[in-house]
Amino acid sequence: MPEPNELAESTLVVDDPSTGELELADRQALRRVAGLSTELADVTEVEYRQLRLERVVLVGVWADGTVDDAENSLTELAALASTAGSTILEGLIQRRNRPDPATYVGRGKVGELRDMVAAVGADTVICDGELSPSQLRNLEQETKVKVIDRTALILDIFAQHARSREGKAQVELAQLQYLVPRLRGWGEALSRQAGGRAGGASGGVGLRGPGETKLETDRRRIRTRIAKLKREITGMRTTRDVQRASRHRRQVPSVAIAGYTNAGKSSLLNQLTGAGVMVEDALFATLDPTTRKAQTSEGRTYTLSDTVGFVRHLPHELVEAFRSTLEEIADADLIVHVVDGAHPDPQAQVSAVREVLAEVGADQVPELLAINKIDAAGEAELLLLKREWPQANFVSAHTGTGVAELRAAVEAALPRPAIDLEAVVPYDRGDLIAQVHERGQVKHVAHEPDGTRVSARVDPDLAAALDPYRSEPPHPDAAPD
Numbered sequence: 001m002p003e004p005n006e007l008a009e010s011t012l013v014v015d016d017p018s019t020g021e022l023e024l025a026d027r028q029a030l031r032r033v034a035g036l037s038t039e040l041a042d043v044t045e046v047e048y049r050q051l052r053l054e055r056v057v058l059v060g061v062w063a064d065g066t067v068d069d070a071e072n073s074l075t076e077l078a079a080l081a082s083t084a085g086s087t088i089l090e091g092l093i094q095r096r097n098r099p100d101p102a103t104y105v106g107r108g109k110v111g112e113l114r115d116m117v118a119a120v121g122a123d124t125v126i127c128d129g130e131l132s133p134s135q136l137r138n139l140e141q142e143t144k145v146k147v148i149d150r151t152a153l154i155l156d157i158f159a160q161h162a163r164s165r166e167g168k169a170q171v172e173l174a175q176l177q178y179l180v181p182r183l184r185g186w187g188e189a190l191s192r193q194a195g196g197r198a199g200g201a202s203g204g205v206g207l208r209g210p211g212e213t214k215l216e217t218d219r220r221r222i223r224t225r226i227a228k229l230k231r232e233i234t235g236m237r238t239t240r241d242v243q244r245a246s247r248h249r250r251q252v253p254s255v256a257i258a259g260y261t262n263a264g265k266s267s268l269l270n271q272l273t274g275a276g277v278m279v280e281d282a283l284f285a286t287l288d289p290t291t292r293k294a295q296t297s298e299g300r301t302y303t304l305s306d307t308v309g310f311v312r313h314l315p316h317e318l319v320e321a322f323r324s325t326l327e328e329i330a331d332a333d334l335i336v337h338v339v340d341g342a343h344p345d346p347q348a349q350v351s352a353v354r355e356v357l358a359e360v361g362a363d364q365v366p367e368l369l370a371i372n373k374i375d376a377a378g379e380a381e382l383l384l385l386k387r388e389w390p391q392a393n394f395v396s397a398h399t400g401t402g403v404a405e406l407r408a409a410v411e412a413a414l415p416r417p418a419i420d421l422e423a424v425v426p427y428d429r430g431d432l433i434a435q436v437h438e439r440g441q442v443k444h445v446a447h448e449p450d451g452t453r454v455s456a457r458v459d460p461d462l463a464a465a466l467d468p469y470r471s472e473p474p475h476p477d478a479a480p481d
């Protein structure tokens with residue numbers, strides 16, 4: 001019999017995502033892969049494991065806006081870093097007109113950064129922006145630790161959180177696309193990463209063509225992988241389109257819950273439907289869209305979908321990779337835009353979300369604003385928010401305040417079925433009456449000798465099915481409008 005410890009070790013290899021423990025192991029395994037930094041030297045597996053507990057120093061360049069903006073931005077970077085599993089040791093902001101083209105922070109600041117890194121014993125520097133490959137390389141040479149940027153950090157979090165096959169493929173595509181222009185100087189560590197991700201044993205010698213450099217081989221392999229991933233994602237998208245089309249045909253209205261990461265979207269979905277969706281005080285806890293069925297008070301069915309959270313400067317690679325997921329928001333009948341009312345700058349978050357919504361063509365969809373976490377927001381702040389968004393719903397997913405009103409607002413905003421009719425449905429067609437309740441808006445039901453008299457608004461398909469039983473309304477006030 002193996003020791004319990006050994007058993008645990010070997011279990012990690014088995015791919016079974018059904019238990020929480022393995023899920024964690026899975027995430028940590030991905031962390032190794034996701035170390036998107038330029039490695040200074042070949043890192044052994046053992047060292048890789050230690051990198052999991054990164055001790056980081058954060059650096060931001062503050063170009064415009066107020067001190068508060070700069071601090072909020074670094075606070076968000078800290079939240080992102082701790083979501084990725086790092087311990088934050090220090091944060092440093094430099095006021096500058098624009099980042100230094102060679103080293104991101106100014107030449108003078110680089111020395112200060114190097115000393116700080118050495119003094120606190122950090123192993124990673126995370127910069128609050130998207131850095132060029134040469135900026136990353138130069139900073140690494142100066143600080144002697146690995147340097148990653150905000151984009152790599154977000155990609156890393158996405159890699160840890162992706163669950164579904166589609167989500168994983170989308171994140172890997174984004175990572176590889178981020179990687180391609182940064183290939184130079186990535187050395188051995190990169191090729192192992194690409195090899196590992198491609199699912200094979202470490203590639204290497206056998207794969208190398210005569211006279212081909214390591215870099216070219218890596219590039220070629222990554223390009224092949226990118227092409228394959230794109231094909232796979234397109235395939236998965238087709239399946240989804242089919243599902244969506246069937247929903248359309250049945251005219252089930254769909255509501256998308258969107259908003260900034262950590263705003264409380266999943267918590268609100270749970271409150272609205274009683275669904276058990278993962279809620280975490282972490283950024284990007286939800287990557288795979290969850291769709292739940294919900295019912296209006298009249299019994300009409302609609303769907304509510306949780307979606308991936310947004311963030312300022314969402315890496316372009318990710319918007320591209322998640323386009324199909326995001327486009328589902330554009331396809332919804334209604335967007336519930338959840339806002340963290342207890343955040344120091346909800347307006348900035350709302351703008352960031354609306355920017356991405358516009359980018360995926362979702363700005364035409366009607367939007368209901370839900371200002372969440374009112375239990376945690378200050379009185380004065382709430383007053384300001386009410387003045388700014390008088391039409392919004394003010395809710396707390398924690399206490400349940402305002403949730404019933406929000407549900408009613410959602411129901412009222414659902415599109416109305418197109419056809420108004422009245423029918424007497426014989427008692428042996430109870431299935432049709434059930435359909436009317438599920439898909440239509442019922443105005444009146446009465447039981448008569450010949451069957452159930454129903455007056456309702458229904459979709460064209462259902463209207464056609466009810467056609468043989470249509471009747472003249474008995475009362476003039478029940479006439480179709």
Ligand SMILES: Nc1nc2c(ncn2[C@@H]2O[C@H](COP(=O)(O)OP(=O)(O)OP(=O)(O)O)[C@@H](O)[C@H]2O)c(=O)[nH]1
Pocket residue numbers: 259260261262263264265266267268278279280281282283284285286287308309310372373374375376395396397398399
């Ligand atoms: N005080 C307070 N906290 C809340 C409320 N709603 C959610 N939270 C907390 O906010 C954090 C994020 O909640 P989630 O529901 O995971 O947020 P999300 O928008 O789904 O986040 P991502 O999926 O990571 O983008 C969790 O710690 C929740 O417990 C609320 O009404 N009041």
Ligand SMILES: [Mg+2]
Pocket residue numbers: 265266267278279284285286306
């Ligand atoms: Mg969530």
